[in-house]
Amino acid sequence: MSRPDNTWIDDWEIGEEPARERTVSLELVQCFKEFWDAQGLDGKAKTTRNRYSDALHALGGYLVQEAISEDGLPMTTNELLAEHIDFAGGPLIHHDEEAWQDEIDMVCRKLYKHLKAQGRIA
Numbered sequence: 321m322s323r324p325d326n327t328w329i330d331d332w333e334i335g336e337e338p339a340r341e342r343t344v345s346l347e348l349v350q351c352f353k354e355f356w357d358a359q360g361l362d363g364k365a366k367t368t369r370n371r372y373s374d375a376l377h378a379l380g381g382y383l384v385q386e387a388i389s390e391d392g393l394p395m396t397t398n399e400l401l402a403e404h405i406d407f408a409g410g411p412l413i414h415h416d417e418e419a420w421q422d423e424i425d426m427v428c429r430k431l432y433k434h435l436k437a438q439g440r441i442a
Contacts, residue, residue: 321373323362324352328377332384337393344387347397348380355434375427378413379405402441405432 329345355376356362361369383400386392392400404411409425435441 321370321377323356323369323373324349324376324380328380331377332381334385334388337388340388340393341384344384344397344400345380348383351397351401351435351440352376352380355431358434359430371423372427375410375424376431378424379410379428379431382411382413398435398440401431401435405429405435407432 326346326349328349329342332341332345332348334341356372359372361372383397383404386404387395387397387400395403405428407429410428411424412421413424414420432441
């Protein structure tokens with residue numbers, strides 16, 4: 321994995337609501353790219369870039385799934401983000417992998433701070 325890009329959209333594709341999935345995926349990739357740049361991750365160590373990349377990729381896949389759920393259908397991408405990440409971390413994606421979940425939570429906390437500072441989430 322590396323910097324977020326449009327190839328991630330294919331990875332997240334489920335095929336149940338293609339137009340909705342694509343819209344949310346494109347908006348997430350754009351959001352993740354802005355976050356990546358704001359964090360200066362291109363200048364960080366490869367292991368750091370990989371940790372962020374893996375966590376963002378997992379979060380994006382999770383959010384696309386949520387976007388086509390009954391509760392998620394009426395939400396905007398920013399509302400989905402606000403619903404699933406906060407100052408404490410992110411959604412429980414890796415139930416049996418505490419270290420991996422810790423990585424997701426760390427990245428989600430930083431993403432939350434970034435989006436809050438931009439005024440994209442309350």
